[in-house]
Amino acid sequence: MKDQYLNILSLVWTALILLTAGLAQAKTDQILHQEYLQLNIKQVPPTNYLSVDNIKKINLGFNKASADYIWLATIQYFGGGNPNLPYQSLSEMINTVVTLDPNFEYPYLFGGVVLPWQEEPQEALDLLDAGIKRFPNNGLLYYYAGSIAKLNLKDANRAAGYFQDSIGKIGTPPAASILAGVSLTELDDRQFARAWWEGVLQTEENENIKERARAWLQYLNLVIDLEKLISQVESSTDTKIQSLNDLVKMNILKEVPVSELGKLKYNPQTKKVSRILN
Amino acid sequence: MKSFIAITKLTALQVIKGRVFNLSLLLSVLLTIMVIAFSDISLDQNIRIIQNFGLAGTFLLAIIISIVSAANIVSSEQQKGNIYLIKPKPVSDLSYVAGKFFGLTLSLLVIYTVSFFILFITANFFFELNIPQIFIPFFFSFFEIAILIAVAILFSSFSTAIFSTLLTLAVFVVGHSLSLILSAATQTGGVAELVGKLIYYVMPNLEKFNLRETIYTLPQLSSSFYIWSAIYALFYICLCISLATLATKKREW
Numbered sequence: 294m295k296d297q298y299l300n301i302l303s304l305v306w307t308a309l310i311l312l313t314a315g316l317a318q319a320k321t322d323q324i325l326h327q328e329y330l331q332l333n334i335k336q337v338p339p340t341n342y343l344s345v346d347n348i349k350k351i352n353l354g355f356n357k358a359s360a361d362y363i364w365l366a367t368i369q370y371f372g373g374g375n376p377n378l379p380y381q382s383l384s385e386m387i388n389t390v391v392t393l394d395p396n397f398e399y400p401y402l403f404g405g406v407v408l409p410w411q412e413e414p415q416e417a418l419d420l421l422d423a424g425i426k427r428f429p430n431n432g433l434l435y436y437y438a439g440s441i442a443k444l445n446l447k448d449a450n451r452a453a454g455y456f457q458d459s460i461g462k463i464g465t466p467p468a469a470s471i472l473a474g475v476s477l478t479e480l481d482d483r484q485f486a487r488a489w490w491e492g493v494l495q496t497e498e499n500e501n502i503k504e505r506a507r508a509w510l511q512y513l514n515l516v517i518d519l520e521k522l523i524s525q526v527e528s529s530t531d532t533k534i535q536s537l538n539d540l541v542k543m544n545i546l547k548e549v550p551v552s553e554l555g556k557l558k559y560n561p562q563t564k565k566v567s568r569i570l571n
Numbered sequence: 572m573k574s575f576i577a578i579t580k581l582t583a584l585q586v587i588k589g590r591v592f593n594l595s596l597l598l599s600v601l602l603t604i605m606v607i608a609f610s611d612i613s614l615d616q617n618i619r620i621i622q623n624f625g626l627a628g629t630f631l632l633a634i635i636i637s638i639v640s641a642a643n644i645v646s647s648e649q650q651k652g653n654i655y656l657i658k659p660k661p662v663s664d665l666s667y668v669a670g671k672f673f674g675l676t677l678s679l680l681v682i683y684t685v686s687f688f689i690l691f692i693t694a695n696f697f698f699e700l701n702i703p704q705i706f707i708p709f710f711f712s713f714f715e716i717a718i719l720i721a722v723a724i725l726f727s728s729f730s731t732a733i734f735s736t737l738l739t740l741a742v743f744v745v746g747h748s749l750s751l752i753l754s755a756a757t758q759t760g761g762v763a764e765l766v767g768k769l770i771y772y773v774m775p776n777l778e779k780f781n782l783r784e785t786i787y788t789l790p791q792l793s794s795s796f797y798i799w800s801a802i803y804a805l806f807y808i809c810l811c812i813s814l815a816t817l818a819t820k821k822r823e824w
Contacts, residue, residue, distance in 0.1 A: 350748070350751055354781040354784065357627075357783060358783075360623075361620050368612065397619070399614065
């Protein structure tokens with residue numbers, strides 16, 4: 294009887310300890326969360342991971358498992374706070390993962406998407422370049438690199454290169470050929486861009502892409518013709534054309550032509566015709 | 572030969588029927604749950620996480636069990652008094668040591684294989700794993716486990732269980748850091764370089780059996796690599812067993 298009583302008592306005691314421990318755990322979590330919210334932080338603090346060299350020295354050959362562990366930590370780090378805040382260690386953590394295991398493909402793509410939003414486009418591009426060296430057939434790596442070069446670094450030349458290289462690679466979105474053409478159109482080499490669009494029209498089977506390519510080709514032809522016309526008018530009449538309306542006023546054109554991509558404008562400084570972006 | 576087989580059988584049964592085996596099963600189940608749970612928060616990298624964490628986890632589990640079991644093997648025989656029953660019988664020291672080694676290696680092979688299959692067969696229900704790709708590093712890491720068992724038996728033949736465990740753990744760490752030691756010693760130069768080179772060639776280079784990394788970067792590894800690595804493992808095991816036999820012979824029971 295006494296033994297039974299002691300058994301029940303010990304069970305109750307154990308349950309009580311577990312309950313108290315659980316409550317204490319929940320309470321401390323709640324306090325930490327509130328403190329964190331009150332901090333009004335401007336950026337997520339860095340983590341204190343060892344350098345890649347030191348990790349390699351102590352991981353006893355478990356490079357892949359270490360890379361996976363830091364990958365999970367990276368996701369936790371990035372997912373643990375406000376996605377709009379800068380994450381100081383994100384780039385370093387992703388680089389640590391791919392240095393420990395250069396054959397881990399996904400972090401290259403992850404970094405390529407996330408780092409530009411963290412105001413680190415150059416780090417993202419470096420990461421994608423490393424990924425391209427390791428996985429030259431992954432079209433998404435080129436595609437993301439082209440997007441960063443175009444949107445973040447405003448480097449149409451580099452963007453055009455990435456988009457062109459992405460064509461025919463595994464996983465490349467169909468829009469890559471369009472984006473390559475758009476980047477090429479922004480460059481000075483109009484003839485090359487026209488050849489690119491003609492190539493897309495001839496080879497592409499997707500009707501939507503063909504339609505876009507046709508519109509860009511029409512725009513490009515119009516731009517080339519207008520620039521040629523302005524050059525001829527300026528040399529024959531000895532007047533400086535300031536806008537496309539000048540051609541209408543001089544009765545050379547009936548009206549200012551409109552491309553399928555929108556209205557056109559002329560810049561007398563650069564002597565280039567381009568579309569008016571809304 | 573009869574005594575060797577009897578000792579092998581007895582040692583293997585002792586481990587498999589003992590608590591260690593049940594504990595390893597429990598740990599394998601926990602490891603499986605943990606690895607699958609981790610893979611779930613990896614942004615669609617499940618297969619990779621399961622393969623890498625699974626291989627590392629089952630291997631470390633086997634390493635810990637083998638080091639602890641092997642380091643205790645001779646001293647526990649002494650504590651239990653079993654050695655005093657064996658010694659008067661016509662059992663050679665070599666049969667005793669080799670029997671202990673093969674018995675332990677056999678039981679560890681069973682434990683390691685069971686934990687491997689628990690993890691990867693379970694995970695294979697949820698994800699399509701590349702089992703042959705995982706199986707080669709699994710099979711090869713068993714050479715490392717066998718070497719560590721031999722090293723632990725060697726240490727246990729002339730020292731206490733705790734000291735043998737610590738020494739074998741040190742060999743495990745050093746065995747995976749030999750290239751680092753060699754490069755550090757070469758950079759320092761002089762006597763340090765000589766000592767570094769000595770350590771490099773005397774200590775077992777356990778990285779040779781680490782195909783967990785190599786199999787992905789060099790999937791078409793030549794067969795001569797496998798053969799030479801196996802010869803290296805066998806040579807080192809023979810060396811340890813011979814030294815352990817000598818130590819056992821000189822030991823006063």
